Amino acid sequence: MDIKDIIKPENLVYQKSDVQIDTIMHYCPGCTHGVVHKILSELIDEMGIQENTVGVAPVGCAVFAYNYIDVDWQEAAHGRAPAVATGIVRTNPDKFVFTYQGDGDLASIGAAEILHACNRGENMLVVFINNGIYGMTGGQMAPTTIDGMVTSTTPGGRDIALNGYPMKITELIAQLPGTSYVTRQSAQNAGAVRKCKRSLKKGIQNVLDKKGTSFIEVVSTCSSGWKMTPVAANRWMEENMFPFYPLGDLKDGSKEPNLSKN
Amino acid sequence: MAKVRGAVVVDKEGCKGCGICVDVCPHDVLDLNLEVNSRGYHYSYMKNPEACIGCSNCGVVCPDTCLTIYRVRV
Amino acid sequence: MGELRLMKGNEVLAEAAIRCGCDGYFGYPITPQSEIMETLMVRQPWDETGMVVLQAESEIASINMVYGAAATGKKVMTSSSSPGISLMAEGISYIAGAELPCLFVNVVRGGPGLGTIQPSQADYFQSVKGGGHGDYKCIVLAPASVQEMNDFVGLGFELAFKYLNPALILTDGAIGQMMEKVELADYKPRWTKEEIQKYSGKWATTGKPNSRKQNVVTSLEMDSDKMEANNRRFQEKYKKMEEEEVRFETIMCDDAEYIMVAFGTSARICQKSVEIAREQGIKVGLLRPITLFPFPKKEIAKLTCHVKGFLSVEMSAGQMVEDIKLAVHESGCNVRVEHFGRMGGIIPSPNEVVDALKEKFL
Numbered sequence: 165m166d167i168k169d170i171i172k173p174e175n176l177v178y179q180k181s182d183v184q185i186d187t188i189m190h191y192c193p194g195c196t197h198g199v200v201h202k203i204l205s206e207l208i209d210e211m212g213i214q215e216n217t218v219g220v221a222p223v224g225c226a227v228f229a230y231n232y233i234d235v236d237w238q239e240a241a242h243g244r245a246p247a248v249a250t251g252i253v254r255t256n257p258d259k260f261v262f263t264y265q266g267d268g269d270l271a272s273i274g275a276a277e278i279l280h281a282c283n284r285g286e287n288m289l290v291v292f293i294n295n296g297i298y299g300m301t302g303g304q305m306a307p308t309t310i311d312g313m314v315t316s317t318t319p320g321g322r323d324i325a326l327n328g329y330p331m332k333i334t335e336l337i338a339q340l341p342g343t344s345y346v347t348r349q350s351a352q353n354a355g356a357v358r359k360c361k362r363s364l365k366k367g368i369q370n371v372l373d374k375k376g377t378s379f380i381e382v383v384s385t386c387s388s389g390w391k392m393t394p395v396a397a398n399r400w401m402e403e404n405m406f407p408f409y410p411l412g413d414l415k416d417g418s419k420e421p422n423l424s425k426n
Numbered sequence: 427m428a429k430v431r432g433a434v435v436v437d438k439e440g441c442k443g444c445g446i447c448v449d450v451c452p453h454d455v456l457d458l459n460l461e462v463n464s465r466g467y468h469y470s471y472m473k474n475p476e477a478c479i480g481c482s483n484c485g486v487v488c489p490d491t492c493l494t495i496y497r498v499r500v
Numbered sequence: 501m502g503e504l505r506l507m508k509g510n511e512v513l514a515e516a517a518i519r520c521g522c523d524g525y526f527g528y529p530i531t532p533q534s535e536i537m538e539t540l541m542v543r544q545p546w547d548e549t550g551m552v553v554l555q556a557e558s559e560i561a562s563i564n565m566v567y568g569a570a571a572t573g574k575k576v577m578t579s580s581s582s583p584g585i586s587l588m589a590e591g592i593s594y595i596a597g598a599e600l601p602c603l604f605v606n607v608v609r610g611g612p613g614l615g616t617i618q619p620s621q622a623d624y625f626q627s628v629k630g631g632g633h634g635d636y637k638c639i640v641l642a643p644a645s646v647q648e649m650n651d652f653v654g655l656g657f658e659l660a661f662k663y664l665n666p667a668l669i670l671t672d673g674a675i676g677q678m679m680e681k682v683e684l685a686d687y688k689p690r691w692t693k694e695e696i697q698k699y700s701g702k703w704a705t706t707g708k709p710n711s712r713k714q715n716v717v718t719s720l721e722m723d724s725d726k727m728e729a730n731n732r733r734f735q736e737k738y739k740k741m742e743e744e745e746v747r748f749e750t751i752m753c754d755d756a757e758y759i760m761v762a763f764g765t766s767a768r769i770c771q772k773s774v775e776i777a778r779e780q781g782i783k784v785g786l787l788r789p790i791t792l793f794p795f796p797k798k799e800i801a802k803l804t805c806h807v808k809g810f811l812s813v814e815m816s817a818g819q820m821v822e823d824i825k826l827a828v829h830e831s832g833c834n835v836r837v838e839h840f841g842r843m844g845g846i847i848p849s850p851n852e853v854v855d856a857l858k859e860k861f862l
Contacts, residue, residue: 236714241590241594244561244591250568251565251570252569259706259707277564
């Protein structure tokens with residue numbers, strides 16, 4: 165059978181979603197952002213919510229997320245995306261609002277905003293990309309940098325005595341009664357991507373069903389910041405990140421009752 | 427038993443040659459080209475097209491969404 | 501005639517927000533302005549008009565909530581006092597850079613640092629020169645009475661939407677805490693979805709239908725040529741404000757030999773000082789800037805060639821005095837410009853101001 169006989173519209177099984185803007189992303193080769201952007205675009209398309217969606221972009225590598233996913237976007241100040249999203253969703257409760265944040269944005273400078281937004285149970289989806297490093301500014305230590313990990317500000321590896329412990333902020337978030345669904349996923353192979361997409365879908369559905377905050381961490385790579393090839397970065401993540409940041413659901417239930425009303 | 431054939435169409439200019447598709451392909455279909463595209467990347471190509479089953483794993487993991495997959499029963 | 505009430509300045513801000521069709525208030529407690537959010541929480545406008553009121557975890561969060569809601573075309577506001585406004589400076593810069601309309605209120609207390617909770621006007625520079633990073637300006641309204649606290653909420657929103665720019669009500673603990681008779685505005689309904697589309701549909705992030713391109717609200721532009729073009733557009737806007745939006749009041753300036761320039765609480769003191777000085781045979785007038793940006797430069801320049809001097813009366817070490825000097829400089833005539841001020845939360849007495857005028861000019 166000739167290849168030309170296979171490449172026919174009726175045989176098409178996988179292509180770029182219409183919600184993903186047809187342009188080359190600025191991300192480095194192999195960057196997890198691209199994969200997560202893609203599956204978010206696919207879900208917004210498949211779930212028919214493009215017209216109802218407002219995204220909030222962070223400061224970090226994903227600052228230009230609005231160039232890639234064809235929905236209305238707001239670009240927030242560093243770490244403030246959950247507050248910005250709160251403003252949107254409180255005054256527009258019928259909208260599907262999501263934030264897209266990295267680990268420096270969410271777990272360091274924006275720690276207060278994310279904790280309080282999740283604690284209030286703001287009806288929104290949080291997509292949290294954790295690659296243990298500040299990618300955009302050149303690979304500095306993040307709050308999530310694991311023990312011994314080399315970054316440009318921990319050239320000898322993260323030293324707990326000097327830099328403190330890596331922060332498992334998703335575990336903190338899972339304690340908050342405002343969150344309905346908290347999970348940790350990855351996107352390094354096809355199985356992981358498909359699972360991550362199912363989690364994102366559940367998170368989006370929870371928001372559409374007004375169940376409070378859904379929080380999805382994606383343990384990710386930064387091959388440039390880690391100074392590895394993309395394939396080696398995936399292996400390194402599996403061997404070093406996953407033991408510290410184990411994958412799976414941390415919480416999956418409907419929103420717990422607000423204690424103040426009891 | 428019906429045999430399945432697949433094909434991967436690579437958007438040559440969109441590919442950044444990260445090699446993740448090559449890594450995840452279960453049938454060793456893909457490889458990075460010795461040639462580079464206009465941006466200097468060794469783009470992905472079907473080295474072994476007969477082996478492709480159109481499983482879409484490469485497409486699913488591609489961070490740059492530059493792979494389109496076709497699949498047919500023969 | 502609207503409804504007459506005896507109310508505190510801070511309470512009036514809350515009442516006026518509800519009545520002018522405000523969609524949301526996001527705030528964080530700080531003295532001396534906490535009555536604004538307290539009044540709103542007691543009034544529960546979400547039941548009455550649908551207005552949202554939320555106590556945020558910080559001023560940083562409040563202003564960013566305002567950013568998010570404003571970027572969907574909603575009429576939203578926040579309020580704080582000096583240290584809180586400093587925390588908001590980043591967010592206000594982003595709002596100005598993204599060209600969003602919003603209203604914020606600074607009920608000023610003495611600084612620097614934690615300072616005092618007593619009234620002050622020492623945030624003048626921060627208010628009229630931008631306050632955060634980058635070249636931007638806020639429209640600054642300075643009420644001198646509880647009535648103006650009411651009036652400037654509606655006016656602030658009107659100007660904010662006209663120019664797609666943050667508007668600031670710059671007041672202080674004295675006016676915020678004082679009770680006066682006020683004629684409240686009539687209720688205006690909140691904008692409907694259709695009205696929001698009509699007024700702000702071009703830029704607001706209300707969800708992207710197939711019929712239009714995505715709306716992106718951002719202050720980011722990596723192309724320097726485009727960023728400079730953005731800056732030029734902002735500057736044009738500020739120039740237009742200077743041409744069209746200057747508001748001020750003059751009292752007994754026609755035959756005046758000396759002009760006191762004062763805003764807000766200081767202007768109320770100076771009104772009495774003018775009376776006292778006139779009784780003593782000194783021909784004094786008062787110019788009260790109502791908009792601090794745009795500043796009434798032209799009016800000051802016009803008066804310059806007819807008077808012997810200006811006295812800037814401020815509850816600060818002397819900030820507005822610099823703008824008066826610039827205005828005088830631009831007039832081509834040369835008269836003395838002096839400053840008298842008290843700091844640290846002290847309001848000068850009318851006699852103190854008259855004495856200062858005599859000491860500096862006579």
